Amino acid sequence: ILNVEQSPQSLHVQEGDSTNFTCSFPSSNFYALHWYRWETAKSPEALFVMTLNGDEKKKGRISATLNTKEGYSYLYIKGSQPEDSATYLCAHYNNNDMRFGAGTRLTVKP
Amino acid sequence: DARVTQTPRHKVTEMGQEVTMRCQPILGHNTVFWYRQTMMQGLELLAYFRNRAPLDDSGMPKDRFSAEMPDATLATLKIQPSEPRDSAVYFCATEGGFPSYNEQFFGPGTRLTVL
Numbered sequence: 164i165l166n167v168e169q170s171p172q173s174l175h176v177q178e179g180d181s182t183n184f185t186c187s188f189p190s191s192n193f194y195a196l197h198w199y200r201w202e203t204a205k206s207p208e209a210l211f212v213m214t215l216n217g218d219e220k221k222k223g224r225i226s227a228t229l230n231t232k233e234g235y236s237y238l239y240i241k242g243s244q245p246e247d248s249a250t251y252l253c254a255h256y257n258n259n260d261m262r263f264g265a266g267t268r269l270t271v272k273p
Numbered sequence: 274d275a276r277v278t279q280t281p282r283h284k285v286t287e288m289g290q291e292v293t294m295r296c297q298p299i300l301g302h303n304t305v306f307w308y309r310q311t312m313m314q315g316l317e318l319l320a321y322f323r324n325r326a327p328l329d330d331s332g333m334p335k336d337r338f339s340a341e342m343p344d345a346t347l348a349t350l351k352i353q354p355s356e357p358r359d360s361a362v363y364f365c366a367t368e369g370g371f372p373s374y375n376e377q378f379f380g381p382g383t384r385l386t387v388l
Contacts, residue, residue: 197376197377199376199377201316206364206379206380206381206382207316207364207366207377207379208379209376209377209378212375212376252316254377260329261318261321262318263308263315263316263318265315265316266315266316
């Protein structure tokens with residue numbers, strides 16, 4: 164069973180602030196790391212799929228980095244907007260298993 | 274318009290009744306996941322299938338839950354008998370192949386309430 168941890172559990176920021184949160188995972192037998200954005204009352208939607216150590220992905224104001232050797236990924240949001248309020252989930256894959264973290268719940272106040 | 278569909282969207286039933294939830298994967302996606310969302314556990318993986326074969330159902334209470342994929346266009350999750358603690362939102366997600374680099378596409382979920 165994989166142990167995928169996300170921190171912080173929740174985060175409140177002001178509109179315009181930049182923020183980041185962490186996904187930690189076992190570094191052995193790494194295959195892929197996914198980030199999902201999950202708005203209240205909706206379904207999770209994929210943000211990034213990351214597979215290589217050192218990967219950096221960017222989509223608008225959101226970016227992510229990956230360190231497979233030490234077992235962590237960071238998600239960054241630049242200039243947070245109220246519409247960024249959601250739970251951000253990471254999912255870690257090894258060769259034969261996959262687990263989601265519990266998520267970081269982000270609230271951006273106008 | 275490729276999307277995962279789930280039926281029913283809402284289900285209210287009484288304790289002890291059988292509940293069947295259905296998922297139609299995106300055409301060509303050969304991996305199907307079932308998740309349960311609860312306040313306490315967040316997004317919890319119940320089971321997943323690849324090419325219709327169950328790969329992992331360790332997250333599922335075996336005595337009352339069963340998951341099947343009778344054909345490539347339908348996955349089902351059954352609860353018999355249902356209990357109030359089963360009340361949750363159940364999501365189905367599909368992917369183009371596991372292990373793969375592809376993201377999962379989630380259905381809209383089935384909100385189950387067991388009275």
